[in-house]
Amino acid sequence: MNTATVSGPAPDAAGDAMGPDPVHVPVLVVGGSLSGLSAAVLLAHQGVGCLVVERRSGIGSHPRSRVLTARSGEVFRSVGLEPAIDAVSRRPSGWFEARTLADPTYTRLDPSGDPTLLISPAGSRLCDQNRLEPILLADARSGGAKVLYGCELTSFEQDPHGVTARILDRSTGRSRTVRCSYLLAADGTRSPVRDSLGIGLRGRRGEPRFLSTVFAADLDPALRGRRPTAVVFPGREVLFARGTSRAPLWEYGIPDSPFPAGACDDEVGRFVRERLRRVTGLPGLEPDVRSVLRWGASAVVAERFGEGRVFLLGDAAHTMPVVGGLGGNSGIQDAHNLAWKLAAVLHGNAGRELLDTYDIERNRVADHTLWHVLATVRGLPEALPPETLQLGYLYPDPAGGPDAGPCEDPYRPTGRPGSRAPHLWLGHDGGRMSVLDLFGTGFTLLAGPLGQRWLPAGARAAAGLGLPLAVYRIGGPDSALRDPCGTFPTRYGIGPAGAVLVRPDGYVARRWETAPHTRTALEHAVRTALEQPAALSPEPASNAP
Template sequence: MSHHTVSAPVLIIGAGPSGMVSALCLARRGVDCVLIERRPGLENHPKAHELSARSIEILHELGLGHGELSAEASPEEDAAKILFCGTIGEEFGCIDLRANGVGRKYREHLEAPMPYLNLSQVELEKLLRGRVSASPRIQALHHHQWESFEQDAEGVTSRITDRATGETFSVRSQYVICSDGAGSRSRKALGIEMKGPDKLLDVVNAYFQADLRRVVRTRGKLYFIFSPKAPGSVFIAHHVEKRWVFHLPVATPHEKIEEYTPEVMQKKIKAALGRDDVDIEITSMSHWRMTAQVAERFRSGRVFLVGDAAHRFPPTGGLGMNSGIGDAHNLAWKLAMVIERRAAPRLLDSYEAERRPVIETNCDESRLNFERMSEVAEAFGIEVEEAQWVNEKLASSTMRALPAPLRAWTERQVQHYGESILSRYHRDPSVRERVLAAIAQQRSHFDRIGLDLGYTYEEGALLGDGTRPPEVDDRVSSYLPSTRPGARFPHFWLDGNRRQRGSRSMIDYGASILLLGAAVEALPADLEALEHVEARHGVRLFRLGAADIPACHRAAVHALAQIEQDGALLIRPDGHVAWRQQRGVTLSVELIASIVEQVYGV
């Protein structure tokens, strides 16, 4: 047993997406960290698959190019389609996110060529791990397990076990980030409880590799299956030609998870495909419990929770992993500023103040999306609660006690009845109309630009300017750009129709940006001192008057930034607006120092 101690400003527990993004964000700020992960290598079983517009933006800031991210993602046209089916070859309806101007809506507000990516978490983790391995500021220790920590006034001492050798050692850090997943051992050690329902559904899933181009009628990314032979199941096409995940609800406690062997899952997959002639090679299986929970607090002293350690959502909406990436991006620069002594420790209080409202909204929307899926079944005339009761009875000990032939006959009768209900779609135009209307109502489940880009921090590291947030007709699917303090600084083109230089290109995770209108003048006595304001205050000046902006486009740029020619605003390292004065600004060192002190503390 070893008793040596490793020192680093930050220890990160868990090397999933939120943990690795935390490490990369800290490295971008010049802060060293130790990143530990209990797994010896990357997990090959896919989990999340949806990368949001905001996450793409964050990863791009960290150096992951758009081409690199999209290389293993499914084609854009596939990622835009969500199918509702009997079996996968019997389609009832489709949501196409490129239809009705939705794609244009995203393109208007993003510099990235894609508004979202259908990218397996496994593939994303490969990219992130490559960046982590290449960073001299990140000491990544795989096959290492966190055991315990002790906090004091100066820092945290954590005990770590090398799972390969059994040796233990200590990591001494100023702060700890817990990103060790939904079952977070570190969160439990802190005594932080999760609030919200701890069981909505139990699910078994199987990852299999297959080329199903000739099986599906329409290429897409999600296929919701209503066939009574595999009711409530979902196919996720991580890539139609390569990678698929099949999710099947389990009626626990009447059914046992362990009963769903690879052989059983193969039969269920073929039933949901409506084909027996397809070779299914299951690579791995897993099970998970759907919950809708948020931690009662995101911090205990010098220890912070991010990602699934802080919140667990239903997957409906694809908000879980993306929320974790947002957590990491919000927290890391604040830790860095405090460690660098550019900010007071009270800045760290803003992490939970800012992220909790966003997380609670995302949790509520995810649960609502899950519950609203029953509207499609009800449109067929299916009573969802009765159907659940029937499934539970079929899995009950009473049914299991019946002779196998009688049990099989009963199951066939139930399936025939279910198929007769689904057939109403083809026989009754009014049923078809109801089903298509119910499917259309699921659009906000997937069209969520408001949740992706429109969330605004109302309290935290910002100075309100007394203005009200923009009013939208739908907070999920609508977005109005804003530079109101707390909002994400919007994308627009600085060079007009050339479309080569976006407004967010000025944002740098390593500094705050003071955006100055073209007519803002500095106090003559401060001209020399302003040249050193970045070194002293971590604030970089960006003058619209000196930028390469076509003269004919300059007025439009000020309007898009929502300031007058003599206005200014401060953009935080994470790209959110911290302060805004729309007119009447006279630039001085005193003004900058005052803003920085009020926003960040000194």
């Protein structure tokens, strides 16, 4: 048995916010910020019930994370949240350098436009975290998840059959017992759950030296119609565009705060206003300061992302510098990777060994991403482009094929097992759709234009497995899905009669360059992806990619 105390002893009185004591739920999520709410949304869409407990009284007012990468956009597009996110976000317009915001000309620091729109149906967005979280909260609750604010995990113990947790209602001082099959710790960079499990960190914690201020002000006299994503000033001071075009806000950040923790609010406010007048070039500016935050740029990865029935995600698993916004987005991808695996196990479609692949896959991605983020900060030539870190990371081949390394160029996708299924636009029903829009909560088989024999093979495999398996033919005679440029086979590395098996999270599990057309081949591939060996005859070697 694994027993851990997360904070002080919980009161003995029982609260009533969660119903009868003990509460039984498949998954308990500790932490209701970006990663925890993403996990709740994705679990709900997989038909898995969960309870989220968050010690804060509600969603924070400080916008915090700002960049929503193309891969995160694809994740939320897959569960129907793209329109709601579009309404509270904007597209990046570019980073610039200037002496003051009122300078007549700016120097551009990055390429114009969003290059990820060439390889993703979603593209990148600027979406403040305090605007995104209400969307996730509403969707999670509509899907059946229960999210409680002002509630804190105080202790937990796990045994071979589940986890028993004590939850404190901070408003009443009462506590309840929650019994769950699995516990997800999304409780931040100083994760009490991670510390209780004795899981160490690789890297360095940052001291809270950065000062960030969110404010409202009319900056049009300095901008004169310009709409930059961010402007960098001498001394590495940065002004970020926040909010939306209809409700603009700004964030000002400096790398070296002169104030210790607990500094007087009035003193900090006077300092911030003086700095804002200088960097904007508007000496009469009277900004409406909404919030001030001090934080540190940590660069750490947990030694392992779980133990037994407890898993770490988001900042509890890895904390990264803010460059590129990859820290919060990595937490979204953690949740995406873990949600379908938990669903497969809880629904009886896979053994618990499938959950071991979460650490195998996501820990390597975190290490690789952090290294290149730090290389970018230091200006090293080895630093990879942000699009590669967003869309090009690779998982090991689930069938045990040669390791292709941690990433590939997403502009030249291979379709190899372990890679993100490449995006391309398809003609459908008089319009167009991304091939990524075909992926649902189960496995998907994509056949080439001459792969019509895969359709009955897929139906037989689904019946034999007792699992949903969607099968589509891309292009070819009488196909409802047209491939106008004929690029599907090339982008996925197959022949016209070949096929690709895609996991529920949009990653390639298996591919066949030609067609074995056998139920056994498909069943073997799905079971391998689920880490669930079955008493099947070995797949013929000639079917290997």
